[in-house]
Amino acid sequence: MILSLLLSVILLFLISNESFSSTIKTEGIKHDPAAKIITITVPDKKLSIIIGYSKGCVIEKLVLNGNLLIFNIRGPQQIFRPAQAQVKMVLIR
Structure with a gap:
């Protein structure tokens, strides 16, 4: 529940940010196929999410x-299910 709410807020923020949506094809998303990592960042660098997909879909880092x-989020059998996912969150200052 909390995880799906957090992801919804992040996606809503990205969609509603006009400068991000206008640069989404060139600046906002970086894909590293060799490392199997996707990085999504808003232009002002206040929000960044790093998603790894080498062993299922995993939110590896969120910078806010x-x-x-x-986060290190995984679901059973590498399938993300919000009700069953194990979530660890650590704030590093």
């Missing part, structure tokens, strides 16, 4: 206002 949050 300069604070690094580490």
Whole structure:
């Protein structure tokens, strides 16, 4: 529940940010196929999310206002299900 709410807020923020949506194809998303990592960042660098997909879909890092949050989110059998996912969050200052 909390995880799906957090992801919804992040996606809503990205969609509603006009400068992000106008640069989404060139600046906001970086894909590293060799490392199997996707990084999504808003232009003002206040929000960044790093998603790894080498062993299922995993939110590896979330940077919000300069604070690094580490999630490591996985669901059963590598499928994310909000009600069953194990979530660890650490704020590093």
